Amino acid sequence: MFVDQVKIYLRAGKGGNGCVSFRREKYVPKGGPDGGRGGDGGSIFFVSDSNLTTLSYFRFHPHIRAGNGGHGEGNNRTGRKGEDIYLKVPVGTVIKDVKTNEILFDFTEPNQIYLAAKGGKGGRGNASFASPTNRAPKKAEPGKPGEEKELILELKLIADVGLIGFPNVGKSTLLSKISSAKPLIADYPFTTLHPNLGVVDVDEENSFVIADLPGLIENAHKGKGLGIRFLKHIERTKMLAHMIDVSPYVDRDPVEDYYIIMNELKSFNPSLVSRPQILIANKIDLIKEKEHKHKLNKLREFAGKTNIPFIEISALREIGLKELIREIHNMLVFIEKEKISREVKA
Ligand SMILES: Nc1nc2c(ncn2[C@@H]2O[C@H](COP(=O)(O)OP(=O)(O)OP(=O)(O)O)[C@@H](O)[C@H]2O)c(=O)[nH]1
Ligand SMILES: [Mg+2]
The missing domain is CATH 3.40.50.300 (P-loop containing nucleotide triphosphate hydrolases)
Structure with a gap:
């Protein structure tokens, strides 16, 4: 099927929350803070591919989400990063903002990459809030939401x-x-x-x-x-x-x-x-x-x-x-x- 215009919704991954945790070790009465940071949310990219000639994939998959970041854990363990998503589009695809109709990117050659929705940053864990005056912070940050985008993909074939x-x-x-x-x-x-x-x-x-x-x-x-x-x-x-x-x-x-x-x-x-x-x-x-x-x-x-x-x-x-x-x-x-x-x- 030949499709040359589609509207799609992207949601990048949310960052994982930072963790509040204190070291617990035998014979160490008061362990310091060791809460790790949340992993960053996955981002959504577009990549131009010279083997494609239509946007038909998106007709059936208009909603696309990248993976959320994992939460931070004790022992200074950072949460895992959310999975990035790479969406292939034919050369000649133009990406536009739905609301403003502004052209955000124009794929004129194969293998160009465009970051369309950035994943949210993971929150800091309590370990990173420790300071000489506050050696046992109970504070951690929540992860930031990923970007959400509503886009139009338009294909203008490139022929001589x-x-x-x-x-x-x-x-x-x-x-x-x-x-x-x-x-x-x-x-x-x-x-x-x-x-x-x-x-x-x-x-x-x-x-x-x-x-x-x-x-x-x-x-x-x-x-x-x-x-x-x-x-x-x-x-x-x-x-x-x-x-x-x-x-x-x-x-x-x-x-x-x-x-x-x-x-x-x-x-x-x-x-x-x-x-x-x-x-x-x-x-x-x-x-x-x-x-x-x-x-x-x-x-x-x-x-x-x-x-x-x-x-x-x-x-x-x-x-x-x-x-x-x-x-x-x-x-x-x-x-x-x-x-x-x-x-x-x-
Ligand atoms: N005799 C003859 N018939 C031709 C020639 N070129 C095309 N045809 C015939 O004309 C008819 C239409 O050909 P197509 O190539 O489908 O025409 P088109 O311009 O692509 O048509 P649309 O896709 O409808 O715009 C077919 O029956 C072809 O066999 C030619 O040089 N000589
Ligand atoms: Mg024809």
């Missing part, structure tokens, strides 16, 4: 390329042909219900990650179709791959398709519109007659005029896929270089 377009244009088919991902593919709209990630090998050294998104339709931003909620998963991509069906079996206009999708992106996040983009004309294997070429030609001409990189493929018959991968790779390299030179200038 976001694959977008109308339903049924062949996005998942492309993903299945160029990566080892196995998305559901079928000849009806809205087959894909959540984003799928795939790693695409360019050559022995280079690869990129592509996210195949559920199809968009006009007025998706008003809740039509599957809506635009999942567009958050392409907010962090470096570029978009915009797929358009140019086969004769779809009676939509390819350039209108382009603008409809761009409008939906814009209503979700205006900055998505200016993200570098490659236009992919798919299903060219279905173009058999000359008059069927009309859509393809129109789209190619449009791309030329607007200066959008353009490529024609058949995802199903695997035509033009090598060129597409190369082109995307080149664009990513270019984007990365631009970014570096901007950073150097700044």
Whole structure:
């Protein structure tokens, strides 16, 4: 199950109480204080793990508690420490405070650790209160409560390329042909219900990650179709791959398709519109007659005029896929270089 937003409750462990105790030994009439301190309560940490792609664990485990510290004991024995808890989250998870909506941590790489709820300190035992003027203190501290947190975990997948377009244009088919991902593919709209990630090998050294998104339709931003909620998963991509069906079996206009999708992106996040983009004309294997070429030609001409990189493929018959991968790779390299030179200038 793909889960990209959950609310969770954390309670770190309470510190153990300090102990009041006096030494009792044979032949020692008045032993000094020997009450140990309570153990600290366990804390709750998050750790990013590159093998995870969903927050579904938390859907079933929204309440998480760490262990309490043990109480101190006589003979200066400190209570045992409460058990810490390490919760694994996928890379791309953002941790927010429920009340303020403030971002507390953003996991952008694997193996990052964030302390979300700190365990309470154990209380001091009476041994530590002894002083020259009070050699037999009867006082000890109680353990402190652990922190309690109410948090939102939000997952924004981290991919280099976001694959977008109308339903049924062949996005998942492309993903299945160029990566080892196995998305559901079928000849009806809205087959894909959540984003799928795939790693695409360019050559022995280079690869990129592509996210195949559920199809968009006009007025998706008003809740039509599957809506635009999942567009958050392409907010962090470096570029978009915009797929358009140019086969004769779809009676939509390819350039209108382009603008409809761009409008939906814009209503979700205006900055998505200016993200570098490659236009992919798919299903060219279905173009058999000359008059069927009309859509393809129109789209190619449009791309030329607007200066959008353009490529024609058949995802199903695997035509033009090598060129597409190369082109995307080149664009990513270019984007990365631009970014570096901007950073150097700044
Ligand atoms: N002839 C032909 N059919 C294709 C091509 N690419 C995809 N298809 C078919 O188009 C249909 C839809 O393919 P999908 O890959 O599921 O489309 P999608 O864009 O992921 O669709 P949604 O997940 O609903 O948005 C399937 O029946 C595919 O076999 C192609 O290049 N040529
Ligand atoms: Mg799909």
